[in-house]
Amino acid sequence: MNHPLRRVATVVLVMFLALMVSTTWIQFFRAETLDNDPRNVRTIYREYDNYRGPIVVAGDAVASSAPVDDPFGFQRSYTDGPLYAPVTGYFSVVNGTSEIESAENDYLSGEASSLWLDRLTGLVTGEQPQGASVELTIDPAAQQAAWDALGDQRGAVVAIEPATGRVLALVSKPSYDPNTLASHDSGEASAAFQELSNADGDPMSNRAIRGKTYPPGSTFKLVTSAAALESGDYTPETVIPAPDTIPYPQSSQSMQNFGGISCSPSGEMTLADALRISCNTAFADLGVTLGDDALRDQAEDFGFDDDGLTIPMRVTASHFPTNDTEESDEGGTLRAGIGQGAVRATPLQMAMVSAAIANDGVQMAPYTVETVRNPDLDVVRKTDPRRLRTSVSSSTAEDLTQMMLGVVQNGSGTSAQMPGVQVAGKTGTAENVPGEAPHAWFTSFAPADDPQVAVAVIVENGGSSGSEATGGAVAAPIAKAVMEAVLNG
């Protein structure tokens, strides 16, 4: 019987080989496919079962993870979730990640290559290392001031430190609570996401930097003014035409000034005065005179149409359209000169315009992450201020500053005045879809002689003031509150 026994031994060997092959097939060759199967919750668990580092604002964690007794191991929670949501974003088992949670995921999760030593230590000690902490540039006082000042109105506020580009405040309203999305109950998290997606006012849209962009309206007159001054043919005292109306080409309609007023009885005024009272016809005419290309060059020098900006969240590019095509003709440029037509800007973009003017014409790259520290609190990464571009010359910047001071001192933006502080600003009341109330804008910086903060505010559809709203009345007080918070902090 030894012969068949040996054959059986061979059969057994073959059986085992089959098991080894099938196991190898599953664990090695098919592993990736199986891991990526949407029904495989392990992949999600593995990704989310990590001791994520906190997101820190001025020493306090606004997003942090704590061990919990469930398959994910750690629960992400947010302090003042709605307030910081446009910066932190969310970290959701069901819906993925956004904003800083997404942009700095490598560091927060501890996967970044520069954290290899921490991972190695974890491997040796058997302890799961915590991810790195991300410290933000946000000034909690400014953030809170912006949040409070916006109140229940829809809109956004961005504040930047002009000399560095540090983002001091970034608020978008309505907002949402990322805690609801961070629930480990997938049904709960999905329902929350659905609810937010369908909610009135689109709370998950980050109005400050992304999604909707807005017609900048009269705040864009800063760009038009800059283009004029940079051309060398204009000074703030140059007298420019300011007719009561300008007919649109190939149209029976004509452009009027706000409220149908006449800017100047003489039909002309200085550039500085035109900006101060925000005269539409003057800037429309100036834009046409300068030409579409000059306007676009200046807009791009301020950062329009820059697709690659990240702070480190991706920022939607603001846009200056091509107006000199046949179909739009001068009508496009006419409107573009006053920030209407197809011109679009994010609040961040308009803050960057003010910041560049405040910083002697040099635009610094905006950023929200100050430092990244490993669990031992050693600095792993630090963001150094970086020159993004020179937007205007130093002298143009000085001229624009003086012109903007006029706006606040005795122009359209007087409600941004602060006792003892020189505030430079520009209002905007951007016409929107016909029939809807205009968006109220204000962008400013202060103090004018030593700028510490540049702000842009948008209140959608005039906020609580509705169609009666102007940038000066609705948006300027919000900007003022934010600037005060920064300067007093």
Added chain:
Amino acid sequence: MTTVDTDERRPRRGAELGLLVLALAIGIGAYAVVGLQLTDALPEHFYLVGGAIAAFGLTAHVLLRVLAPYADQVMLPVVIALNGIGLAMIYRLDLGSQVTGGDQNLAPGQLQFTAISMVVAFVVIWLVRDHRLLRRYTYTAMVVGIVLVALPLVPGLGVNIHGAEIWINLFGYSLQPAEFAKIAFAIFFAGYLVTNRDTLALAGPKILGLQLPRLRDLGPIIIVWLVSLAILVFERDLGTSLLFFGLFVAMLYIATERVSWVVIGLLLFAVGAVAATVMFGHVEARVEVWLHPFDAEVYGRDPGGSGQLVGGLFGLANGGLFGTGWGAGYPRLVPFAQSDFIYASLGEELGLTGLLAILLAYLILVERGLRTAVAVRDGFGKLLAGGLAFVMAWQLFVVVGGITRIIPLTGLTMPFIAQGGSSLLANWIVVALLLRISDNARRPSSLPVRGQVAPGGVRAHEPVAVPGGGAVHAGAMPDDAPTAVGGRVGSVDGGGTDTGHGHATDQPTEVVARPSDDDQPGGAR
């Protein structure tokens, strides 16, 4: 395994001790790591439990020295290692219970059963001083086997757990009598086949190159076939059915060396299985789950969906090459992660590397068993050892093959590793019998070889006490008779006292080279 070195006739139990220490280190080490990973501390009562496990292992070693000094040295350490890994995994699953909610506390019971199993195993080794004793109980074993298989069908005793009626409730414990039935059947088959193998091997008509058996000899195989199908139909247990039938076909082949039996067996089983598939929904569902587990419809079906199988595959994939490490995976996502799907649980945390190591350990165990079968002198022992070794391999194949989609999923458990007292106890008894047979196989015999004069006098060794009249001397075993069959000597080589002209390959060369050393029958190995 062809040559058996004369050195091996020395007990060499020191080698076992070395391997045993290694095996204990693996099991107890895994236990410690599980505790450290999941609770940041050694398991509660670690030193007590670890010490007890070590004490049991070492006691087993000492007992073998006394009870079966020539027993195979590798089997015990391998089994201890597998048992230890199983305990560690079950303990780990007890701890990591967040996923399915509710703590489970199965490890203490499994530990208890390990102790009971080892005690029983050594009682078996002690009681069964010679495996040939079992041959007296050939037909008793048959009856016992059939009764065991039928037990779950007895009203009031049988319990339907998860759709299969293979359990009985005894003294508050759920027992799976089929696990014990496989031992009874192995004894019955060995006894029956060793007596009747010549009849079965005798030529019938030759069709298509296959030497078919005579029709009237088909009786027993038909009976076993019917029993297997009855299990499938009445107890809804494809695994056990497959297990018994595979055991029988393998032993039939070992006894007769007739491939035709294997073919007939496979055909019969295929016919029965196909018929059952057509007639009974649960089998059909199993097959569909096997073939199309990722279909949304099959996956979502409840009950009878592929969720468990696919969950196991996801677990294995998550483990990858090196595994997540003890405690770092999510094995509890799969239902029955501690029993039916412990292979997937191990694969997730120990990775492909760990699983291949475990498979190799099983392979070593099985091949050691088969080697024992080759080495042992008597036909009954050969069949029993061969059958027991094969059934272990076969069971593993059916379990792991089911999880890795070689065959449809069935409800068998992984020997020694899976949670479950019946399986543990039964498999320890299997190993006890193999150890006993291997002791017999390797024990230097004082018996003279037929046709040879015992060299230089009989070695002073206690002759094996043989039940049934002590008729162990050459030529006395009933299964030695068929050498008379003209021209068929080669096919009936198994008898312990072949005249020496069996298969040339079976002849250890040492026998010729050192005849004075060889006090064993020539053709036995």
